[in-house]
Amino acid sequence: MTNASDDWAGLLRAANAGDGQAYARFLHAVTPVVRGIVRARGRGFGPDQHEDIVQEVLLALHRKRHTWREDHPLRPWLYAIVRYKVVDEFRARGSAAHLPIEDFSEILAADPGADPFAARDAARQTEALLGQLDPRSAEIVRALSLREEAPAEVGARLNMTEGALRVGLHRAMKKLAALAKGGTDEHR
Amino acid sequence: MNTDDLIADLAAEPPPPRFRPAVLAGRIVAAVLLPVALFLGALGTRADLAHAWANPVVPLKTALPLMLCVLALGALLRLARPEAQARALLRGLALPLLVAAGLWIWAFATLPPAARFAELGLFSLSECLGLIVLLAVLPAAVALRVMRRGAPQRPMLSGALAGLAAGAGAATGYSLFCTQDNPLFFVTWYGVAIAVVTIAAALVGQRLLRW
Known part of the structure; x- marks a missing residue:
């Protein structure tokens, strides 16, 4: 197209x-x-x-x-x-x-x-950012946001309640946003 | 009118002349220089200019408004594009303003109380204010006119920047004539004169620069 x-x-x-x-x-x-x-x-x-x-x-x-x-x-x-x-x-x-x-x-x-490379770059950047989080938070983001798994499953696997999972996801996202912002500022 | 007919009419019009911010900037600069050149040609620069500049505070009287003028002009022409983000452009203006404020505070702190506002006569004040505002009228009008070619999202802010560039440019030229070397005097009254032009141009711009 x-x-x-x-x-x-x-x-x-x-x-x-x-x-x-x-x-x-x-x-x-x-x-x-x-x-x-x-x-x-x-x-x-x-x-x-x-x-x-x-x-x-x-x-x-x-x-x-x-x-x-x-x-x-x-x-x-x-x-x-x-x-x-x-x-x-x-x-x-x-x-x-x-x-x-x-x-x-x-x-x-x-x-x-429009740029087919942009999506690949974005995925690579996301991985790089996730790598800067602690492994547990990174897994929460990957499972809930990227793979869109059911919260109940993820909670069972990580041994967390769904409430704790939501809070964890929220914190991880805030941290990611801060990291991403810091990252783009450096490139300027 | 049917929209398709409108499109046909619009498409039949000749293409627009190219938009060249550098040419527009040149016009504004010429409008700053012309009254200043006439003024300095008639009355001359201050007689002791070379001697006065040995004091490092005195060249600042010229350099600060010049810097403000250039920065305001740059920001103004970028704002002519509708997609411009105003905030980043305005941040650049902070430097000369901060230096001017610092200079004022430094002068206030170092001068003995009696010397601080010694030159503050009504005549010197109205001379300084009146002449800067007068020298700024033409460049402000030209800058506003030039901006009508653009598509500024913020008409009032664009008008203010046009006034700031014009007022600061006029103050730059006037500073070569002015013999008041006390920062408390020139920062304050150049600042007030530039502010007057800025506010007036902002009010005009609010109406004139809508599209």
Whole structure:
């Protein structure tokens, strides 16, 4: 499967270089995504207002299309514009808009998945991080989070109650988050 | 209007001119330099400039606002991209502000009480404040105008940075004219002048930089 993100980036690149057909395809490709976001957020408004907002977002993308850096990923840029404009339009129409990041999880998640090596690297990184935990915590994370085994089984194997297991998992996850954060800071 | 028709209309428009932050930065820098050059051309730098700079505190009067101007300008142009994260950009501005605060405290601690605020006449004060603000009007207007080409997520913050770059740039130029070498004077009143321009530009930016 080709990655839609690369596609969009290619289309917008061509569009900004003067290819009107590529630009039309880009806008047609983006519109359903924008429409989905507007629909999910604007239940208090009628469908015609939804379409007005969709068009406002498309206009904003149009007016600001030169601010995308062609050597940078398209989606963070696109998402930023859509979010700004949707919030702005809902505010102007008298409704507080809340845009939880989950609404965008689909489009945001698409980028890392594009690279088949990314998943392998992620698995390797996870293993490296788990190696820094004590063996028992690491086993809890592997069993519950990675292999998704039943808590009762894992508890029996490790001789822990389910409550203790949950607490152990929670602590291990916090520790992992701290380790992962420290790790990325070093790379900066 | 049907969305498909809208898309057809938009696609028929010519492609946008390229967005070059370096060119935009150049325009803002030119707008900083022009009034400063006119001002220094008419009134000249202070006569004892070379001599005064032998005291290491005096070059700081020029270097600190210059640094602030450059950093604010860099942050401003990055904020022109909608996906920019403001927080990391603002952290970079802390250094000149911390040095300025340190300089103020050091001067307060080392100067005898009578000398601390000796130069604080109403004339010198209004001269310093008024001239910096005056020199900053053109660059602030140009910076705000330039930012309209961008897509800043934070219009008010972007306006503030435009004002900060303009005010700090104006203070840099003014510092070559100003003969007040007491940090308590110049840190305070340059700071107030820059703050005035920053706040004014933030208020204008809040309206002007929405898109």
